[in-house]
Amino acid sequence: MKYFIAHLLSGDARQYHSGLTRELALKYRVIPLHDRIPPHITIKPPFETDESGIKEVERVLRSFAGNERSTPLVIDGFGRFGFRTVYMDVYKGAEAVSLVRRLIHALNTNIAWMPAYPLEGNKLHASVARFLNRKQFRRIWRELRVLRPRFESTLDTIVILKKEEGVWKVMTSIPLRGEASGWVSVGQMYRERVAG
Numbered sequence: 001m002k003y004f005i006a007h008l009l010s011g012d013a014r015q016y017h018s019g020l021t022r023e024l025a026l027k028y029r030v031i032p033l034h035d036r037i038p039p040h041i042t043i044k045p046p047f048e049t050d051e052s053g054i055k056e057v058e059r060v061l062r063s064f065a066g067n068e069r070s071t072p073l074v075i076d077g078f079g080r081f082g083f084r085t086v087y088m089d090v091y092k093g094a095e096a097v098s099l100v101r102r103l104i105h106a107l108n109t110n111i112a113w114m115p116a117y118p119l120e121g122n123k124l125h126a127s128v129a130r131f132l133n134r135k136q137f138r139r140i141w142r143e144l145r146v147l148r149p150r151f152e153s154t155l156d157t158i159v160i161l162k163k164e165e166g167v168w169k170v171m172t173s174i175p176l177r178g179e180a181s182g183w184v185s186v187g188q189m190y191r192e193r194v195a196g
Contacts (some may be wrong), residue, residue: 001048001049001050001054001162001163002046002047002048002162002163003046003047003048003049003054003057003160003161003162003163003171004042004044004045004046004047004160004161004168005042005043005044005057005061005103005107005158005159005160005161006040006041006042006043006044006158006159006161007040007041007043007073007155007157007158007159008038008039008040008157008159008170008173009038009039009040009041009075009126009153010153011151011153012151013039013075013088013126013151013153014039016088016151017039017088017126017128018034018039020128021033021034021039021128021129022034024128024129024140028129028136028139028140029136030129030130030131030132030136030140031129031130031131033127033128033129033130035167036166036167036168037161037167037168038161038168038170039126040126040159040161041073041090041124041125041126041155042125042127043100043103043104043121043158044103044104044107044114044120045117045120046163047114047115049113053111053113054160054162054171056111057107057111057114057160058160058172058174060106060107060110060111061103061107061158061160061172061174062174063106064102064103064106064158065158065174065175065176065177066177068099068102068103068176068177069176069177070154070155070156070176071093071095071096071099071154071155072093072095072096072152072153072154072155073090073091073093073096073152073153073154073155074090074091074093074150074151074152074153075088075089075090075091075126075149075150075151075153076089076090076091076148076150076151077089077147077148077149077150078128078144078145078147078149079123079125080137080141083132083133083134083137083138083141084130084131084132084137085127085129085130085131085132086127086128086129086132086137086140086141086144087125087126087127087128088125088126088128088149089125090124090125090126092124096124096155097121097124099155100121100124100155101121103158104120104121128144155176156175156176157173157174157175157176158173158174158176159171159172159173159174160172160174
């Protein structure tokens with residue numbers, strides 16, 4: 001199965017992203033991202049593994065989240081990767097970049113089979129149009145490059161998304177907690193209630 005790790009956009013940023021991807025799909029006949037994937041910032045690009053592999057990923061993410069606090073996140077304007085992808089740009093704040101790099105390092109060093117990519121974590125972004133040809137890119141970029149949407153948010157959760165029938169769906173959402181991991185099983189809650 002295919003998975004990837006991300007942070008989901010929320011609030012006004014999520015609404016803006018959803019509306020924009022819908023508008024771009026209709027206006028420029030590009031892939032309708034809003035129908036295929038929730039608005040997000042990619043942390044770890046797609047990888048393939050089996051059920052035991054994804055459990056290992058979850059274990060590492062839970063451990064990481066238990067020791068990390070949320071950090072400010074600012075989305076400001078647009079950027080592009082060549083002519084193939086246009087994205088909402090994430091301000092390269094030291095705290096957010098450091099958090100993402102630590103997370104990628106934790107995954108790459110604790111999971112032997114995890115693929116490592118040379119530039120992962122260097123450019124946080126939320127894609128709004130992908131797999132463009134040059135003509136689509138020129139038209140979209142002319143429209144978006146003058147806009148300056150700005151959203152202040154918090155990088156407070158990590159999600160694992162799973163590809164099912166061509167659509168990416170949230171499989172697991174893990175909050176960053178700092179002093180506590182945020183994960184309590186039903187059995188543990190019951191034992192604590194009985195003991196208390």
